Amino acid sequence: MAGTLPGTTAEAAPDGAAELLWFQEVDKGAVAVVGGKCASLGELINAGVRVPPGFALTTAAYRRFVREGGIADAIRELTTGIDARDMDALEARSRELRALVEATPFSMALEDSVAEFYRKLGVRCCLPATPVAVRSSATAEDLPGASFAGQQDTYLWIRGIDDVLTHARRCMGSLFTARAIAYRAKMGFAHDAVAISVGVQKMANSFAAGVMFTLDPANGDRSVIALDSNFGFGESVVSGEVTPDHFVVNKVSLDIIGRTISRKEICYTVDFSAQKSRAQEVPFERQTVQSIIDEEVIELARMGKAIERHYGRPMDIEWAVDKDLPAGGNIFILQARPETVWSTKPPAEARPAAKTALDHILSGMLQGKRVT
Numbered sequence: 001m002a003g004t005l006p007g008t009t010a011e012a013a014p015d016g017a018a019e020l021l022w023f024q025e026v027d028k029g030a031v032a033v034v035g036g037k038c039a040s041l042g043e044l045i046n047a048g049v050r051v052p053p054g055f056a057l058t059t060a061a062y063r064r065f066v067r068e069g070g071i072a073d074a075i076r077e078l079t080t081g082i083d084a085r086d087m088d089a090l091e092a093r094s095r096e097l098r099a100l101v102e103a104t105p106f107s108m109a110l111e112d113s114v115a116e117f118y119r120k121l122g123v124r125c126c127l128p129a130t131p132v133a134v135r136s137s138a139t140a141e142d143l144p145g146a147s148f149a150g151q152q153d154t155y156l157w158i159r160g161i162d163d164v165l166t167h168a169r170r171c172m173g174s175l176f177t178a179r180a181i182a183y184r185a186k187m188g189f190a191h192d193a194v195a196i197s198v199g200v201q202k203m204a205n206s207f208a209a210g211v212m213f214t215l216d217p218a219n220g221d222r223s224v225i226a227l228d229s230n231f232g233f234g235e236s237v238v239s240g241e242v243t244p245d246h247f248v249v250n251k252v253s254l255d256i257i258g259r260t261i262s263r264k265e266i267c268y269t270v271d272f273s274a275q276k277s278r279a280q281e282v283p284f285e286r287q288t289v290q291s292i293i294d295e296e297v298i299e300l301a302r303m304g305k306a307i308e309r310h311y312g313r314p315m316d317i318e319w320a321v322d323k324d325l326p327a328g329g330n331i332f333i334l335q336a337r338p339e340t341v342w343s344t345k346p347p348a349e350a351r352p353a354a355k356t357a358l359d360h361i362l363s364g365m366l367q368g369k370r371v372t
Helices: 030-046 058-067 070-079 087-103 109-126 160-175 178-187 294-311 357-366
Strands: 018-021 056-057 134-138 155-159 196-202 208-215 223-232 245-250 256-259 265-271 276-281 315-322 333-338
Touching: 018 030, 018 109, 030 058, 030 134, 030 196, 030 333, 056 109, 058 070, 058 109, 058 196, 070 087, 087 134, 087 160, 087 178, 109 196, 134 160, 155 160, 155 196, 155 276, 160 178, 160 196, 178 276, 208 245, 208 256, 256 276, 256 294, 294 315, 294 333
Parallel strands: none
Antiparallel strands: 018 056, 056 196, 134 155, 134 196, 208 223, 208 315, 223 245, 245 256, 265 276, 315 333
16 A cells, blocks of 8 residues: 555554545555455556545444444344345345444544545545545455445435435445345355445536446457446446447547447436435437537547556446536546456457557448548
């Protein structure tokens, strides 16, 4: 892990383990401390990728929360003897576990520490009560061989320390969703050995957002980058609630070689009266408008190439275009994790594709396409 930044102080547990860390203070080697998601964010920041700032409640904070809340024995008892095939019993046990965690208060000392980090984040962003995404980050998620991605929770546009603490507990409770419990049982992870971290990250007030793969997720073609996009926050894309715009970019020349503009009927954006993220209907006249411009598609592809080069493997990336910032500095990476479908298959199973810029140019000429 990187050292503590000037002007910051990492809070420590009695055993010396840090309970709160800025993203800049961690890297991909810190998965056991801040989980896969937060470790990846720190790695990206230290690699020079544009990422919204934030901090993590570490696994030490989670363990202290469980210990001081007196719920360790109850968790162990409720996770013993679970039959992952009995979905009704699994759901009932999950509800008990989540209610137990969410009803357990933080200690006053830990609350104060989180409040101080949140205040410092507001100072850095020049915005008191900075809107944040509160994201769970489990120690066994986002790994190449065992992806728990999507099995814990994320809460968007959370403002104020009380709401941050409430949603941090919900993220901790999401370690015990029925799906996560069943997945751990399938993969052979002990329930009491898997801790969780919680990331608190400044929200990008997204004009558009989505996901990007540094290969074609349909066929494993590593010569292209595939992007899906919708207006507002990326939640509508990740959850599959809309058919997003789809772009395919040649990884060598950065030409857009595929484009599908879909009818996008809803998006998630801020309801400023309630200060919450809400699903809203996209005005009819905008539903078939391209959600990001070509220059943004190409810049995202360029960032995706850099991230893939840094990690040395195909990546699954979430991104956003912030409407409050000027062009040239308004595209942010929200998270990146290894792609886990095609990356685990033999290369022969992926569709052959052009490997050089010359191959792409010749292909374009033969198809009668203009090459720039």
